[in-house]
Amino acid sequence: MAAVRHYLEFERPIADLEAKIDELSNLSETAGGGSFEAEIEALRARVLDLRREAYAKLDPWQKTQVARHPERPHFTDYVGGLITDFVELRGDRTFGDDQAIVGGLGRFRGRAVVVMGHEKGWDTTTRLKHNFGMARPEGYRKAVRLMDMAEEFGLPVLSFVDTAGAYPGIGAEERGQAEAIARSTERCLTLGTPMIATVTGEGGSGGAIALAGANRVLILEHSIYSVISPEGAASILWRDGARAKDAAAAMKITAEDLIKLKIVDRIVPEPPGGAHSDPDAAIQIVGDAVEDELGKLDSLSPDQLRAQRAERFYAIGRAEGLS
Amino acid sequence: MAMAEKFDDGKGQHPKAGDRRERGGWLAKIAPGVRKALSKRDTPENLWVKCPDTGEMIYRPDLEAALWVTPAGRHMRIGSELRFRYTFDDGKYEAIPTPAVPEDPLEFFDGRPYRERLQSARKATHAQDAMAIGFGKIKGVPAVVLVQDFAFMGGSLGMAAGEAFIKAAQEAVARGVPLVCYTAAGGARMQEGALSLMQMARTTLAIQDLKKAQLPYAVVLTDPTTGGVTASYAMLGDVHLAEPGALIGFAGPRVIEQTIRETLPPGFQRSEYLVEKGMVDRVTPRSELPEVLGAILSMLLGGKRRAA
Numbered sequence: 001m002a003a004v005r006h007y008l009e010f011e012r013p014i015a016d017l018e019a020k021i022d023e024l025s026n027l028s029e030t031a032g033g034g035s036f037e038a039e040i041e042a043l044r045a046r047v048l049d050l051r052r053e054a055y056a057k058l059d060p061w062q063k064t065q066v067a068r069h070p071e072r073p074h075f076t077d078y079v080g081g082l083i084t085d086f087v088e089l090r091g092d093r094t095f096g097d098d099q100a101i102v103g104g105l106g107r108f109r110g111r112a113v114v115v116m117g118h119e120k121g122w123d124t125t126t127r128l129k130h131n132f133g134m135a136r137p138e139g140y141r142k143a144v145r146l147m148d149m150a151e152e153f154g155l156p157v158l159s160f161v162d163t164a165g166a167y168p169g170i171g172a173e174e175r176g177q178a179e180a181i182a183r184s185t186e187r188c189l190t191l192g193t194p195m196i197a198t199v200t201g202e203g204g205s206g207g208a209i210a211l212a213g214a215n216r217v218l219i220l221e222h223s224i225y226s227v228i229s230p231e232g233a234a235s236i237l238w239r240d241g242a243r244a245k246d247a248a249a250a251m252k253i254t255a256e257d258l259i260k261l262k263i264v265d266r267i268v269p270e271p272p273g274g275a276h277s278d279p280d281a282a283i284q285i286v287g288d289a290v291e292d293e294l295g296k297l298d299s300l301s302p303d304q305l306r307a308q309r310a311e312r313f314y315a316i317g318r319a320e321g322l323s
Numbered sequence: 324m325a326m327a328e329k330f331d332d333g334k335g336q337h338p339k340a341g342d343r344r345e346r347g348g349w350l351a352k353i354a355p356g357v358r359k360a361l362s363k364r365d366t367p368e369n370l371w372v373k374c375p376d377t378g379e380m381i382y383r384p385d386l387e388a389a390l391w392v393t394p395a396g397r398h399m400r401i402g403s404e405l406r407f408r409y410t411f412d413d414g415k416y417e418a419i420p421t422p423a424v425p426e427d428p429l430e431f432f433d434g435r436p437y438r439e440r441l442q443s444a445r446k447a448t449h450a451q452d453a454m455a456i457g458f459g460k461i462k463g464v465p466a467v468v469l470v471q472d473f474a475f476m477g478g479s480l481g482m483a484a485g486e487a488f489i490k491a492a493q494e495a496v497a498r499g500v501p502l503v504c505y506t507a508a509g510g511a512r513m514q515e516g517a518l519s520l521m522q523m524a525r526t527t528l529a530i531q532d533l534k535k536a537q538l539p540y541a542v543v544l545t546d547p548t549t550g551g552v553t554a555s556y557a558m559l560g561d562v563h564l565a566e567p568g569a570l571i572g573f574a575g576p577r578v579i580e581q582t583i584r585e586t587l588p589p590g591f592q593r594s595e596y597l598v599e600k601g602m603v604d605r606v607t608p609r610s611e612l613p614e615v616l617g618a619i620l621s622m623l624l625g626g627k628r629r630a631a
Contacts, residue, residue: 166554166573166574168573168574168578169579169582169583170583170587170591172574173572173573173579173591173592175600176558176600176601177572177574178553178554178557178558178602179554179558181554181555182527182553182555182556182557182558182559183558185524185527185554185555186527186530186531186559188524189527189528189531205511205520206520206550206551206555208520209524210554213524213527225520226516226520227511227515227519227551228511232578233513236513237433237513238433246433250429250431250433250516251513251517252517253517261428261517261518263517263521309528310528313521313525313528314489314525314528317482317518317521
């Protein structure tokens with residue numbers, strides 16, 4: 001059985017081999033009694049090698065595709081794998097509930113936390129429900145409300161970032177999209193409890209930073225974090241969205257680039273073949289990294305946490321060797 | 324989507340002499356030699372300015388006397404020098420230098436090196452980057468004023484603008500005076516990638532420093548203010564004023580139209596609309612800004628608790 005059914009362009013050879021494995025398994029079943037077991041084993045090993053190879057040298061555009069992979073673990077999966085007793089809290093107490101950002105209370109490895117993140121959805125129904133992870137003002141205002149609660153009850157905040165960007169629509173503008181984003185970023189930065197943000201997929205511009213003004217910002221190995229989507233940049237720079245590949249490279253959006261720029265603090269490795277090839281493993285690796293980072297912040301007072309965050313962000317771009 | 328969208332729709336022109344928009348317009352399509360000859364003619368080239376709304380030719384000295392507001396009421400885009408002059412008492416102020424930042428950290432190339440784009444923007448605007456800082460009095464109230472100039476690469480928020488904002492806030496705190504920021508930008512500067520995105524958080528932190536010092540922070544939104552700029556320091560003021568008719572929003576109108584495939588209603592994302600929607604306190608004509616700012620700041624300062 002092939003583990004992954006959605007293949008990206010550069011995974012064509014892998015797709016071919018996995019199709020062959022499927023075929024052989026079927027044949028073997030009809031022929032009875034593991035007639036092709038050795039062949040299948042060899043092919044599986046070959047697939048693993050191919051995956052390892054391909055994922056070891058992804059270019060920025062390929063990483064963008066991996067970051068958006070439909071089978072990549074989403075917020076809901078992280079909650080499922082890392083959070084027990086999850087109680088979703090809904091609504092911004094002002095206008096409505098935006099399911100592009102989901103959040104609530106839960107226990108992370110035994111410890112009560114506020115957890116929130118973008119959810120893109122995983123099929124047509126849920127994608128519509130979650131508006132493809134593109135939040136409206138209510139989503140950011142819900143995030144503010146949850147952070148207020150975290151502050152009041154001394155709970156750490158874990159955020160998971162995965163969005164193409166905030167939703168550009170009439171209603172969103174009408175209800176103050178810009179102000180909602182600004183307030184959410186501000187709330188992250190003024191929080192008196194530890195906050196860890198993890199970019200699990202796409203970190204898309206203002207819609208991402210609104211949940212990422214954290215003490216520690218982690219990023220998955222094949223995730224991206226960018227001021228604008230590669231397509232958006234290409235259409236502005238060259239009036240040609242098709243040149244997204246070039247824009248992806250030019251904007252330095254990969255985890256490797258971002259850690260050099262000190263925009264992220266830690267790269268979380270993914271299983272060979274990307275998080276979507278082994279979601280359970282990927283989720284636990286993230287959990288371990290978050291737990292480790294959270295531990296480092298435990299001894300800090302609210303003021304120290306705020307000071308650390310300010311120092312962290314003020315230092316970005318001031319490091320030597322940038323120019 | 325914090326983006327440096329382009330707004331060279333011919334509606335806003337920059338009055339600084341020698342400023343020509345880099346792209347668009349019929350002039351750009353003429354061979355460089357002819358263009359040079361045209362721009363070097365002896366007559367003062369901007370003696371007459373065409374009103375973007377009515378097409379009427381306006382005598383430049385008249386327009387200057389009217390603070391670059393046309394008879395039709397359009398508040399034309401102006402740079403930092405004029406802003407400072409119009410804002411501070413008797414037009415007098417102290418220029419505060421903006422911090423130097425790493426140049427082109429990403430070695431960005433989009434057909435033309437980013438460094439080159441910076442150079443030509445500097446030449447065209449006689450400014451180092453999009454933000455300038457001045458200190459002076461507004462109707463007797465000492466204040467630090469920050470001006471974002473749309474003429475410099477669409478006013479875009481990059482490392483230089485971010486550091487300038489932080490510096491201005493620190494100056495205000497050090498001097499114990501309020502901060503006023505005139506915003507104008509298409510958004511974040513793409514050529515600096517995520518480093519420019521980080522300026523949204525960094526400027527937000529600078530505002531917290533003002534809050535800690537209990538100093539007022541007033542925003543004057545000018546045409547246009549969109550993208551990551553609106554989604555950070557432009558919407559975090561104690562008070563938001565806006566010049567009449569300014570385009571203010573998060574997503575640019577073109578992006579919204581492409582997303583929803585509908586034409587936007589007239590007046591959408593204009594200053595008056597933002598007042599109606601509760602995001603801006605007051606639409607204030609350019610000529611009244613010093614008075615309104617001065618009154619607000621002095622009242623806010625009057626209520627300031629004395630630091631222990």
